[in-house]
Amino acid sequence: MANSHLRRVVITGIGIVSPLGNTPDEFFSNITQGKSGIGLIKADFVDSLDCKIAAQANFDGTQHFTKQQLALMDNVSQFALYSAQQAAIDANLALSDDDLNRTGCYIGTGMGGAKSTEDGYIRLYKENQSRLKPFTVLMAMNSAAGSQIAMHFQLCGPNLTFTTACSSSTIAIGEAYRQIQQGYCDVMFAGGTEALLTFGSIKAWEALRTLAKPDEVDPACSSKPFSKNRTGLVLGEGAAVFVLEELEYAKARGARIYAEITGYGTTNDGAHITQPSVEGQARAMQAALENANLAPEKIDYINAHGTGTLLNDATETAAIKKIFGEYAYKIPVSSTKSMHGHLMGATGAVELVAATLALTNNQLPPTINLAEPDPECDLDYVPNVSRKVDNIQHVMSNSFAFGGTSGVIILSKINDH
Amino acid sequence: MENTFEVVKGMIAKKLEIDPATIQPESTLTDVGLDSLDTFDIIFDAEDKFGIKVPNDQVNVTTIQDVASLFDKLLAEKIASAK
Incomplete structure (x- = not known):
């Protein structure tokens, strides 16, 4: 590795x-x-929307939490805490008091408790009520999800919330990786969560004219990354949380290891609030490769940001070519957003789940709805059907964002080193 | 009208999902399992129920009876000012 002391x-x-x-x-x-997880939005306000499709999570908080817990948690916190609970069980974690002092939680979210914020405004401005519910702040604040996780597990290490729009959770995971790498913590809960499918949030996205036009034949097919007929992104909701550990710490307790995080790069375009930059995206991929000390040719699969907007997909394709050169045409690149939509602050974490399991299963998820080739998007996007591959070693996951903050993570099989 | 203590008892029991019989007038809020946030929530609901407004400087309550007495006082003030 490049930095052997780390x-x-x-x-x-x-x-x-x-x-x-x-x-x-x-x-x-x-x-x-x-x-596809995309469909007609199930909500009472759907008739007032121009864009009536989204990728909604099928999640019933009452199945997992007490009434008391639910009274303090917006959906954004419920998604995150339930994901963290799964991750802790999956990792078979049993943290002592000493361990808890060196365990932290980094969570990414774009809009935090959007529904709680909006419910408050409805009371004030629409219903003309004079008071808000006492827990509005505690449910709406962006740091609520991370705080709920820390309280549940009694984590006493650093607890930070990252908000960099669509790259929030990739940044959270990357920064958590550095926290362990540099010796500040041994264990980190890291991921992202988003629950922005509220009337006001969707209206705001509609106004930005970035949402996909619903497919006329089948709304489930509306997210079409890298396809010539793509029309925009489809909003989604959900969360993903990982347990990250220092390698020797994990080995000492006999933990099952999915993969090693070998590279992380983050940069800012330093340019435009929405327009992506080839140079900015390329710099982030380059930074991750340098951090992993890997030649570009070592990457076996890229989980693309692939939003399905005209500009993103062409820009990302150009950025991949800029870094990988001729080899770009040999790397399978897929956008799982074609299926799960764009989960904003949670999307990088959810896509890293896809990348992790692609690596461990040697199976690449496809880009669905890729029907019309676009000359500007001419890579191997694993069109429409997943692909079994031989023992792949290294995968990359890209996240780009409004505001220009890019995050790129490289995962490697543990037996590679 | 129902005794204010009984109303408060019912609200707390419902919120905490506990047996109302365990709540006595002299029980402290902490005894029955209410933290400061829960107390604000109970006050919020009581404001709706009784049509009163509890000023910030009067929320120094220790026992359930303190809560009931506070509401009684504010109810009495409300009735007096309506006359």
Whole structure:
């Protein structure tokens, strides 16, 4: 490794709430079957929307939490805490008091408790009530989800919330990796959560004119990354949380290891609030490769940001070519957003679940709805059908964002080093 | 009208999902399992139920009876000011 004095970091637990299942296995099974989690929004306000489709999570908090817990948790916190609970069980974690002092939680979210904020405004401005519910702040604040996880597990290490729009959770995971790598913590809960499918949030996205036009034949097929007929992104909701551990710590307790995080790069475009930059995206991929000390040719699969907007997909394709050169045409690149939609602050974490399980299963999830080739998007996007591959070693997951903050993570099989 | 203590007892028992019989007038809020946040929530609901407004500087209550007495006092003030 490039920095031999730095500690190695591995993934030992995964939890997820998504439009395609609330366990990692169910999620991966669905995405490798090319299933879509996108459909007509089930909500009382749907008739007032221009864009009536989204990827909603199928999650009932009452199945997992007490009434008392639910009274203090927006959906964004419920998704995150349930994911963290799954991840802790999956990792078979049993943390002593000493361990808890060196265990932290980094969570990414774009809009935090959007519904709680909106419910408050409805009371004030629409219903003309004079008072808000006492817990509004505690449910709406962006740091609520991370705080709920820390309280549940009694984590006493650092607890930070990252908000960099669509790259929030990739940044959270990457920064958590560094926290362990540099010796500040031994264990980190890291991931992202988003629950922004509220009337006001969807209206705000509509106004930005970035949402996909619903497919006329089948709304489930509306997210079409890298396809010539793509029209925009489809909003989604959910969460994914990982347990990250220092390698020797994980080995000492006999933990099952999914993969090692070998590279992380983050950069900012330093340019435009929405327009992506080839140079900015390329710099983030380059930074991750340098951090992993890997030649570009070592990457076996890229889980793309692939939002399905005209600009993103062409820009990301150009950025991949800029870094990988001729080899770009040999790397399978897929956008699982074609199936689970764009989960904003949670999307990087959910896609890292896809990348992790692609690596461990040697099976690449497809880009579905890829019907019309676009000359500007001419890579191997694993079109429509998942692909079994021989013992792959290294995978990359890209996240880009409004505001220009990119995050790229590289995962490697642990037996590679 | 129902005794204010009984109303408060019912609200707390419902919120905490506990047996109302365990709540006595002299029980402290902490005894029955209410933290400061829960107390604000109970006050919020009581404001709706009784049509009163509890000023911030009067929320120094220790026992369930303190809560009931506070509401009684504010109810009496409300009735007096309506006359």
